[in-house]
Amino acid sequence: MRSDLLRRTAGSSPPATRTLFLPSLLLVFHLISSTSGDTPTAYDELLEYDFPVGLLPKGVTGYELNKNTGEFKAFLRETCSFKIQGYDIKYKSTISGVIERGRLKNLKGINVKILVVWLNIVEVSRHGDQIDFSVGIMSAGFGIGNFLESPQCGCGFDCNDLVLGDSSY
Incomplete structure (x- = not known):
């Protein structure tokens, strides 16, 4: 049966x-x-738009990007500051702007101290192996080699082997 x-x-x-x-x-x-892991990081997105990862410090916790308009936001755990090549740099916990190939514009949340005044970096552009930073009335250019690695909050690139959390970008 x-x-x-x-x-x-x-x-x-x-x-x-x-x-x-x-x-x-x-x-x-x-x-x-x-x-699972297929989502690109904020650093991956920078590379897609022809920028080096070192424009963002280590520790970005997330980001939003509208691929149609280029509007973006990148998020850090907290305000981040460090010194690079004699300049004091400060990132707020939220950085925003518009990204397109070779150009970041309408930036908010990144400041540089020039003499005794803090100024907003409003645009970053890439011209070959040169990265130009604009604060509106003036700009400064640096070789792209200065931005191949991400700086660490608190110490930039002068960390002297200090362990300050996650060292991956």
Whole structure:
């Protein structure tokens, strides 16, 4: 009797639960694979727009980017400051602006101290191997090699092997 039952089951069409199981399983695998590590970081996005990763300090916790308009926001845990090439630099916990290939404009949240005054860096542009920073009334250019690594909050590139949390960007 059992062999008849097995034969009928094996020869008949699959039950509805089995038919729904496979598509549901495929949907779950798709959702898992699309959310696991495939999302580019803010540093990856900089590279996509032809900028070096060192324009952002280590420790970016997240970002938003509208690929149609180029509007972006990058988030740090807290305000971040350090000194690079004699300049005091300060990043607020949220940096925003518009990104396009070779140009960051309408920047908010990045400041540089010139003499005794803090000024907003409003634009960054790349011209070949040169990165230009503009505060509106004046600009300064630096070689791209200065920005191949991300500086650390608190010490920039002069950390003298201090361990200040995650060293990956």
